[in-house]
Amino acid sequence: MTRNSELQDFLKSLPKAEHHIHIEGSCPWDIMGRTDPQQFDTPPPSWADDYRFETFDDFEQLIFKYVVPWMISPERYAQTVEELFKVRREENLRYIEFSFAGIALEFTGLSAREIAQAIKEAVPQDMEARLYIGLHHAGFSSNQDHHLTEILDTPQIDGIDLHGPEEFPLEDWSKDFWKAAKSAGKTLKAHAGELSGPSAVREVIEDLGVTKIQHGIRAIEDPSVMDLAAQIGASFDICPISNVKLQNVPDISLHPVLKLEDAGIPCTLNTDDPFIFGNTLTDEYLAVAEGLHTSPIQLAQFARNSFTTADLPESSKLEAIAEIDSLLEIHLAAMD
Template sequence: MSDSLVDFVQSLPKTETHLHLEGALPLELLQRVRPEFRGRAPDSWAPDFKFADFAHFERELLDMAFAWFTSPERYHEAAQLIFARHLAQNVRYVETSFASGGIEFLGFDGRAVLDAIRAAVPAGLEVRIFLGIHHDGAGPKMMPVLADALTWPGLAGIDLHGFEDKPLEPWTAEYWAAARKAGKYTKAHAGEFMGAEFIRFVLDELNPDRIQHGVRAHEDATLVAELARAGVGLDVCPISNHKLMPGVTLATHPIRSLFDAGVKVTVSTDDPISFGNTLTDDYVALATQRGFTRCELARLARNGFELALLPDAQKAPLLAELDAIIAAEASDDAS
């Protein structure tokens, strides 16, 4: 790994648009509450580790995450560290979600958690916060909470989480439509474990503004062309996919073909407490494992700002900064 490549990636203004707050638990906080992790990282941080399946991943993640996340104050403390590390990597904009399961099963006050995360945002970083909801996350107890969540002024939007093979329940499409009507941005996880047909189903059923993962779209050339033409963003997490998706490695990751086909892909870490990655690591991996040039890495970063939930006037200088980097790198490539 070239130090100069790492320096270049660090210097790029970047976004992170697919980040689970609980899954971003800093290791030192986990070590405070779980003595067995003191002096070591989770086994899943090994570069070639592969989870057996999504259930294996979720079981280990929840075991670690909710050892720490027991109150809004704990969310605030973790978010302060998480966001500080974004700034240290020259990340300027973040979209992160917190899980509605904490409200449902642990009794958290969702508004209090939202406010705790918002209060941790440092100067120099723009953060948009989403509520992540599982496919079966709207039982009788939760439906009033979810309805109320659409009135929370600090909530940017909602995101569909969890096992992709669980059927979507009848409430889901109605709720996603209600969220848009309330001015909330909508996302959905799809195309990580289920194939291209599930991505198409979610797009048709929920009409989300953006897809989280979506990498299995590459299995359907027609869908890829439609995504590229419509400018639908896919928030891709390469190292996460390498450790979690069957048959996918960094060396074979579909982000290369999706990018080459003109799909607006971005780069994020997903759940770094499970994968041991930083955003810089993911960018570097794309350069070393999938042949992304520095110019292309800057274009990936630019995609993130194009999709960011920021006013055009706020995006403009960030896009101009990246355009200058892209032009300089393209000139170097041509010489």
């Protein structure tokens, strides 16, 4: 066995939790092809390792080409989630925080409640899942109050996230709604510091009260933002392959994830949109391992972070971490 395949096996075997994955970006290609071979005859070109998106618009074009015609019913959401868990089970996933897009309500005419119910019913009994709804910066184009009230009243929705192109400044409705969601017991997230600079990370921390930042990588450009994030105990849910393919970092060897981790911000590794990027969760660990020459000790730390920052009972976290530690010990011993 080569060293690389030993590393790959080690990474695959680690118990993992994923915190940043879009359900619409997780379409099940095999099933799509069987369901509608004409519509879905060629997979996205972005599966190629060396594919780079020129603009965020190009990424959205793929969403319109593949995702919008697929995600048309609660059943399709359920099917997508079932298939996602089949893949992740092979990678020893124990816990997931995934999101669906609020904008889908406008495309499909479905309600947040029916989508959320279908998704939660599709989660296997032995997996832990927390569901987020991602809201666009501009909110809904109509029936905003109705949608927002329903989100707060839907128990299957565990939290809210800010999605879409990061256009700033934040609008007042979002500041009010993030406050209302917190009072309603929802967990708060926001995409920031991916397309926009470090001030966006500061803004979602200070104005939305968010501690779970999606991406956050451009915080690296401002030490005061990194200090703030570390001080308030923020964690960054990072997607290295997405960052490279969308050219938010020029090359994986320049990815700031290790520097953010060194600055005291716990980082997790995630796939973002595995259907678009053609990646597995293990691929993300492997990309960081190879691109940044990361030690198995640090790679295991990313897996640990995925449990310490999870919404799980302390006993489950400790159990997973003990398993990670023992797998690491075996792996290190085999390397000697």
